[in-house]
Amino acid sequence: EAQVTQNPRYLITVTGKKLTVTCSQNMNHEYMSWYRQDPGLGLRQIYYSMNVEVTDKGDVPEGYKVSRKEKRNFPLILESPSPNQTSLYFCASSPWTSGKETQYFGPGTRLLVL
């Protein structure tokens, strides 16, 4: 089944404790992206990757890191989480041939930073 998976789905942590949210897709997509969803703000892009070893900042990259060592995986790293990073996070992927392809989203990771 074609899908984007994220782990964990729910996470409670404390300020400053490094964490990683994994994202994996099995569709051989070139483009992957991370978003956060907050009430009243919709979905905002954190980072994106156009291919292996190619990543760039989205609209709200502060406090986050990413890496793209393999085509299928695109982990999101919070080196020192803070309460304002409490949010619902989505990973997405798309084939990326013209920039107009549908993005396929993972089920989301709900993060609470105390």
Add this chain to the structure above:
Amino acid sequence: DQQVKQNSPSLSVQEGRISILNCDYTNSMFDYFLWYKKYPAEGPTFLISISSIKDKNEDGRFTVFLNKSAKHLSLHIVPSQPGDSAVYFCAANGWINTGTASKLTFGTGTRLQVTL
């Protein structure tokens, strides 16, 4: 600076009636628009899209209209069904980094409730 706006956070419609969800954008460089639907505890899923060279696209019960001069698009659902109850996000595609990459800019979402 919210470039894509959905001014109605919520909408309630009776089953069988038409649902109209609206979206406004400010960036005239956007060239492709999409609607995504999101159920609780799931990721958004693609619903329908429209290119900036068109003013209408239809797919079954769903029709998207684009008014470029007004920088406005709308999603019509006819007839509305209880299973349509979800949050709907509009999104606009635009090129960044001198044309080497494009990105989707999402609106804030509208929660549609279809009542019996």
